[in-house]
Amino acid sequence: MQGKTNHKLLEQLIPRLLKPRAGESRPPVIWLGTNTCAGDMLSLLNSLDPGYRSLLTDLIDFRYNYLLGTAEGDMATGILDETMAELPGEYILVVEGTIPTRSNGLYCVIGRRNGEPLTALQAVRELGASARYVVAAGTCAAFGGPYAAAPNPSDSKSVQAVLERRVINVPGCPVLPDWLMGTLAHLIRYGEPELDDLNRPKLFYGETIHNLCQRRHYFDNSIFAKKPGDPWCMYKIGCKGPVTFADCPYRQWNSEHLSWPVKANTPCIGCVSPEFPDGDMPFFEHLPDVKLPGIRTTADRIGTITGVITALGISGHMIGSIVTNRLPHTLKKGFSGNGMLQKLLKKLR
Amino acid sequence: MKKIIVGPLTRANNSSSVEVTVEDKRVVDARCSGIFFRGFELILRGRDPRDASYLTERICGICSAAHGTAASFALEDAAGVRPPRNGNLLRNLILGADFLQSHIRHFYLYSLLDYVRGPNQRPFIPGYTKGYRLHGKVNEAMVEHYFQAVEISRLTHKLLTLLGGKAPHNHGLLAGGSTVSPAADILMDFGSKLRKIIDFIKNIMVPDTLTLAEAYPDYYEIGCRAPNLLEFGLFPRSEDDNERSFPGGVIIDGHPQKLDSSAIREHLKYSWFTGNSEPRHPSRGRTEPDREKEGAYSWAKAPRYGGKPMEGGPLARLWIRGDYRKGISTMDRIVARAMEAEMIGKSMEGWVEELQPGAPVFNAFNVPREAEGAGLTGAMRGPLGHWLRIEKGRIAHYEIITPTTWNFSPRDDTGQLGPVEEALIGTPIEDENEPVEIGRVVRAFDVCSSCSVHLIVPGTPVKETIIVP
Numbered sequence: 001m002q003g004k005t006n007h008k009l010l011e012q013l014i015p016r017l018l019k020p021r022a023g024e025s026r027p028p029v030i031w032l033g034t035n036t037c038a039g040d041m042l043s044l045l046n047s048l049d050p051g052y053r054s055l056l057t058d059l060i061d062f063r064y065n066y067l068l069g070t071a072e073g074d075m076a077t078g079i080l081d082e083t084m085a086e087l088p089g090e091y092i093l094v095v096e097g098t099i100p101t102r103s104n105g106l107y108c109v110i111g112r113r114n115g116e117p118l119t120a121l122q123a124v125r126e127l128g129a130s131a132r133y134v135v136a137a138g139t140c141a142a143f144g145g146p147y148a149a150a151p152n153p154s155d156s157k158s159v160q161a162v163l164e165r166r167v168i169n170v171p172g173c174p175v176l177p178d179w180l181m182g183t184l185a186h187l188i189r190y191g192e193p194e195l196d197d198l199n200r201p202k203l204f205y206g207e208t209i210h211n212l213c214q215r216r217h218y219f220d221n222s223i224f225a226k227k228p229g230d231p232w233c234m235y236k237i238g239c240k241g242p243v244t245f246a247d248c249p250y251r252q253w254n255s256e257h258l259s260w261p262v263k264a265n266t267p268c269i270g271c272v273s274p275e276f277p278d279g280d281m282p283f284f285e286h287l288p289d290v291k292l293p294g295i296r297t298t299a300d301r302i303g304t305i306t307g308v309i310t311a312l313g314i315s316g317h318m319i320g321s322i323v324t325n326r327l328p329h330t331l332k333k334g335f336s337g338n339g340m341l342q343k344l345l346k347k348l349r
Numbered sequence: 350m351k352k353i354i355v356g357p358l359t360r361a362n363n364s365s366s367v368e369v370t371v372e373d374k375r376v377v378d379a380r381c382s383g384i385f386f387r388g389f390e391l392i393l394r395g396r397d398p399r400d401a402s403y404l405t406e407r408i409c410g411i412c413s414a415a416h417g418t419a420a421s422f423a424l425e426d427a428a429g430v431r432p433p434r435n436g437n438l439l440r441n442l443i444l445g446a447d448f449l450q451s452h453i454r455h456f457y458l459y460s461l462l463d464y465v466r467g468p469n470q471r472p473f474i475p476g477y478t479k480g481y482r483l484h485g486k487v488n489e490a491m492v493e494h495y496f497q498a499v500e501i502s503r504l505t506h507k508l509l510t511l512l513g514g515k516a517p518h519n520h521g522l523l524a525g526g527s528t529v530s531p532a533a534d535i536l537m538d539f540g541s542k543l544r545k546i547i548d549f550i551k552n553i554m555v556p557d558t559l560t561l562a563e564a565y566p567d568y569y570e571i572g573c574r575a576p577n578l579l580e581f582g583l584f585p586r587s588e589d590d591n592e593r594s595f596p597g598g599v600i601i602d603g604h605p606q607k608l609d610s611s612a613i614r615e616h617l618k619y620s621w622f623t624g625n626s627e628p629r630h631p632s633r634g635r636t637e638p639d640r641e642k643e644g645a646y647s648w649a650k651a652p653r654y655g656g657k658p659m660e661g662g663p664l665a666r667l668w669i670r671g672d673y674r675k676g677i678s679t680m681d682r683i684v685a686r687a688m689e690a691e692m693i694g695k696s697m698e699g700w701v702e703e704l705q706p707g708a709p710v711f712n713a714f715n716v717p718r719e720a721e722g723a724g725l726t727g728a729m730r731g732p733l734g735h736w737l738r739i740e741k742g743r744i745a746h747y748e749i750i751t752p753t754t755w756n757f758s759p760r761d762d763t764g765q766l767g768p769v770e771e772a773l774i775g776t777p778i779e780d781e782n783e784p785v786e787i788g789r790v791v792r793a794f795d796v797c798s799s800c801s802v803h804l805i806v807p808g809t810p811v812k813e814t815i816i817v818p
Contacts, residue, residue, distance in 0.1 A: 038363055043517065045458075051500065061471055067458075068458055069471075069473075071359065071472075111356060150392070153392070173518060174517055226713075256510075264514030264515075266523075266528050277400075281397065281404075
């Protein structure tokens with residue numbers, strides 16, 4: 001299967017990718033933390049091959065890292081200005097977190113410049129304009145994620161929504177280290193990987209969890225878990241695997257390929273998806289919650305509409321396409337540029 | 350008099366901002382500001398109560414298991430359900446593994462570079478040039494341990510993955526218990542990895558903190574404050590939760606007292622929230638912003654216990670348990686954290702032994718239509734509380750007070766400083782251009798602004814004023 005081949009390919013590639021080609025230097029990388037839990041950087045630290053040390057010495061020149069860099073205060077912010085001035089078009093910008101846009105971005109301040117607050121919004125726009133590549137690490141940066149969930153109190157947006165140029169989306173809550181390391185390696189050695197219509201590398205997000213799932217035969221034979229902890233198909237207790245595109249079942253977490261949510265006897269909650277979490281909740285219900293109570297107002301629409309689509313996807317899959325396996329393809333299209341979901345998301349965000 | 354602003358204060362789980370006033374080379378005033386605005390409590394309203402454990406884990410990447418635990422406790426309290434014996438043990442192991450992860454990463458990745466010169470490469474440069482007291486081989490060894498710590502902390506996340514499917518934001522913490530049946534192969538894998546982690550803590554990390562303590566003995570006199578300490582209790586010893594391994598408790602001016610969570614009030618005078626009314630208990634807390642509020646300077650509320658600013662964290666826990674009572678200072682906080690990591694590792698080995706393969710791990714339950722619950726636990730950085738009210742089967746009210754809200758709080762209604770602010774007063778600043786001492790004092794509290802969760806009510810206009818980062 002595609003996913004498995006990709007997995008093996010990546011394992012073979014990475015050791016060779018560690019060294020840049022002769023005459024090339026390690027590309028500068030700026031890792032910006034915006035409105036984030038820091039889970040994506042902490043997840044990257046879980047990378048086994050290469051580990052963090054090899055990453056620093058062999059693969060990239062980690063000029064700015066909000067979580068692990070030594071510099072603090074103005075000295076830290078100064079690195080950003082210096083890199084933009086000295087290396088335009090050369091550095092890779094990795095953004096972790098959503099970008100609050102409310103009050104001109106003042107909901108997330110990442111430092112100071114000339115004594116004034118430097119907002120995440122401003123920093124991403126400036127750094128993004130002259131970066132060689134822009135990578136959105138994790139679901140927050142790629143699609144908005146939990147902090148942009150209804151009622152989205154900070155008017156948070158994805159990186160793509162605040163930048164004119166193309167952003168490579170590497171979602172996950174958090175992002176799996178292989179997905180990010182693999183994307184970086186590809187960018188450095190071969191340039192942009194093949195992307196789907198949501199600008200995700202197909203290498204990692206090309207197939208549904210459901211199609212790759214080890215417990216697929218339980219689904220096919222209608223053997224369903226009744227509660228978390230049961231060792232069968234999680235579909236009836238809310239699994240979003242049928243509408244979630246990622247290779248978790250093959251790759252598993254974290255670098256040592258130990259386990260993943262379904263193997264841990266819990267439903268996939270669709271954390272890589274553009275509609276996460278609103279379109280995936282309740283996590284433990286068979287169908288997403290399309291009747292949210294009236295506490296939320298306009299922002300509700302996002303949750304409701306994407307929820308309906310997820311619901312259609314799941315129930316449609318259940319009804320018509322188990323044998324023909326056509327629905328996942330329709331659905332994949334649905335996620336793509338011409339699809340209904342894409343259009344709706346565009347309208348809403 | 351000179352004002353120094355360190356913003357962003359990096360190498361913390363998300364940057365925060367600290368402003369100090371320096372006179373005659375000493376800090377005479379300090380203000381700590383939260384700069385994060387997300388609104389988790391508002392996002393949670395109207396959702397299925399069962400979703401809170403997975404969703405609140407997303408508050409913080411380094412202590413996600415603590416939020417998952419508090420949320421599980423809160424819903425169990427509301428629903429009147431208890432986990433089976435295995436469920437409690439598994440949850441302790443998951444939270445314990447995240448503690449080890451957080452303590453190791455905090456000491457080596459966040460804190461160490463305040464005392465040890467990193468390798469001469471990015472992102473370890475640029476940095477301050479003065480104030481480092483370790484040289485030659487000792488410094489080199491510390492740097493080597495830094496990279497070993499990265500490897501070992503990866504193992505801690507693997508423990509979480511074995512029992513919770515992934516890390517961070519594991520799936521093994523939920524009301525009713527846990528989900529992975531403890532089979533022999535999993536326990537063998539878990540135990541073997543745990544042994545490596547424990548060896549590292551015992552043979553490398555604890556000695557390293559002592560090396561720092563020897564080179565920087567003055568930090569036993571810096572960052573001091575009165576012994577006002579709070580802990581909610583960490584790791585239920587049994588599924589009945591009658592007793593916790595690290596007991597909850599309160600120290601007021603050095604005197605131990607019994608914990609009474611009804612003595613908690615949230616003050617708002619110096620926070621950007623409306624209402625100068627009587628401080629409220631979190632179960633009745635309000636989150637309505639007022640960015641224009643006169644005199645306010647932080648988005649963090651100011652929680653107080655019996656009117657006192659309370660410090661939480663490893664030092665508080667060990668003090669309350671009677672395991673460490675040397676002092677309340679920057680170095681004491683660092684040493685206590687390493688000691689606690691070692692103690693937790695040892696406890697975890699015991700819990701692995703207690704697990705019974707084949708016995709249930711999860712108790713199913715019905716979500717109540719109307720109920721209230723509180724989930725109190727120790728978290729990596731101190732006491733963590735989730736307060737929940739369910740109406741019509743949905744979350745009607747959710748209030749979270751994180752450890753960092755306690756530690757990093759602004760002044761309260763009576764003008765008392767928050768704990769980090771108190772600790773900063775009197776800190777000597779050798780060179781105002783390289784105020785390395787500020788970061789040392791603040792980071793010893795393991796401040797985490799990811800966990801400053803209070804936020805703004807949508808629809809309320811926020812004036813475009815400058816937020817000091």
